[in-house]
Amino acid sequence: MRGRSITFWLIFGGVLFAALSINSFYGLLLTDHDPFLAIIIGINSAIYFFGIVEKKSNVRKRYSHLLVGSFFSYVLSIYQVLVVFSVWLEGLLISSCLLTIEVLNLPLIVSGFAISFLFDFAKKQFETNSF
């Protein structure tokens, strides 16, 4: 994979997470209105976007944005799963269901896990030093 496709994946990640951020900010699709979470997702999006700003010639720097960005996305998914789990557990204990489809924020969970393949991919590039 050369320069062109790394740019594609950076834009892809950046746009995807920018969209998720807006989604959480306004509570649009299958999610609660949560401006703070939106900011955190926005930071993730910025990690991808700043990769595009790096010089084209320095492919390694671009890959490091992909590496950290996708890892961050993955962490966000895990974070969201943990939050959902504890909301569910708390509901169980006080015997009332606190879980709604909005609390779940499925778009975030799914995107984060889906994009973790980019992490494996970027990591392999560094390990095999194939730039």
Next chain:
Amino acid sequence: MENHRDEIESRKSTIALLGNPNVGKTSIFNALTGSRQVVANWPGVTVEKRAGVMKHHSHTVDVVDLPGTYTLGATSLDEKIARDFLVNEKPGVAMVIGDAVNLERSLYLLLQVLELRGDVVLAVNSVDEARKAGFEIDKNELSKQLGIPVVLTSAVTGEGIEELKNTLVKSTKSSSHVHYLFSDEVEAHLRDLSERIRGNPSLAGFDERWLSIKLLERDYEVQKITGITLDYDFSVEIAETRYKYIKRILSTSVKGKEKIGWNFSEAIDHVMTHRFLGILIFLAVMYIIFQLTFTISGPLSIMIEELLGGLGRAFGGFIGVDWLRSLVVEGIIGGVGAVLVFVPNIFILFLALGILEETGYLPRAAFVIDRPMYAMKLSGRSFISMLLGFGCNVSSIMSTRSISEPKERIVTILVSPFISCSARLPVYVLIAGTFFGSRAGVVIFFLYVLSIVITVLSALLINKLFFKGEPSTLIMELPRYRKPRLSSIILYTWNKGRHFLEKAGTIILGASVVIWFLSYFPSEGAGSFAAIIGKSLEPLFIPLGYTWEMITSLVFGIAAKEVIVSSLTTFFGNLSVSGSSLGAIRTLITPEVALSFLVFVLLYVPCMPTLAVIKNETGSYKYVLFSVFYSLAVAYIVALIVRIVGGLL
């Protein structure tokens, strides 16, 4: 001959662990002795010497873990501890632990130890990582070149640990270890100096060649004990000779490809310490951590609460005497229980901090905050200490021992208590949960950011006013990123969290009984001693709008911040309705007063143990007094601002 042997046998009974910071000394120490000392992935974790016992077959030997040091020319307090132990206590065996990935620097220390003494063993640790990085170390060759036993170890996989034990208990007498010569000029000086030192009987216990080398390096301590000060300095030349020698050794004993270009850690660091992204990532990480400590612990706290509620009812049922029932149920179970409810918060916080420390992110965070701060004359090393304060201010103050600039160290000690330690978290969760409901996590995050801001501003102010200090540039090395191992995270969490449980059984228990007594006598409620204390201070707090119950709990909170929670619960309600419903308080104060109270709790007087350690580490009550009054002033002003601004919104 027999005699000589016995002497060696007895001297061998102590083994000292030396090595560069973060090479895994404590990990090896734990593996050898079965202890559970704190291990973390950044330089400067261990700042005290720690002893343990290693049993191997029929042998029993003492092992001493020392702080890390780059050279034997100590510049900071922790390095001095390591060197003094080696020089003055003369342990039977000096085990130097090296880092297989960074052998050059490890050998630099080793050579200095060999200049000082024999009976040295080299353990080359982290061989697992070295193999992954693609190089092989030939231990036989290394051993031949250095003339001392060499063992390859990995504290993670356990490789080489048995071999290391065998080597340590076997005769480690190695009179024939390497001796290398400096340039003719240096050697001539060394001969002269040795002559002079030999003439001085009080120095008979030291190796004269070593003293002479240190004199040529202008080592301050050695100048003091020998009374010799030279007006020439050969430290650069001596260092060059050592490095040349090391190069030669490494060229034959390490095989493998040089790593090309960027490696993994550098790639991650490019983003983690990015000019703009670095600070954003740091804030995001903090937000995630504090949000998690708040949400995940929710259900766990409910369980503990139910358990304690049941306990209270059970005891309440069969204690007939009124005051005794009140003491047990409200005073002890209520007071201590109010704090125990937060055990999950504390442990999850430590778990998260443990992950940050084990991965190696902590020094990066310090680095990131350091950049804008450098202009403000503070170095990143201080920030590592400060960030540790999120766990406990005592450990953050202890860790300042590795700051080599004394003024900077004092400044760091004085401002560290502003970092919001884990003991304050229960207060936040209780009050924020009562007043801010689902936004509580955000309020808590705000408090943590505020604590960093106040810490930084205070450091600036104190530096400007009293010290006019220059920052020591950030020469902290960034450790390799490591995948955290579950076992070490659990060890870390337990080591730190245990402290909280101990406090619950001691200080908090004691304080709860005292508070119960004061609030029950002479009559309950507004006529109690507790009310008298609070009311007498009330005039001072009129601008802030705190009630006497809040003021009294602040007074007791100086013993330990968690006590604020137990006293508030004693004053405002019983345990079964704690957590989200300290109902009574909600009718007494407004949310902005509650927020201002949280800010006050964050910033006011450090707890007793912190004050004690400030005294200990600075050696002066002057700084303790300063800390008390300064923090009170800051707390009052900022809390007032929060109340006023909050009232406007």
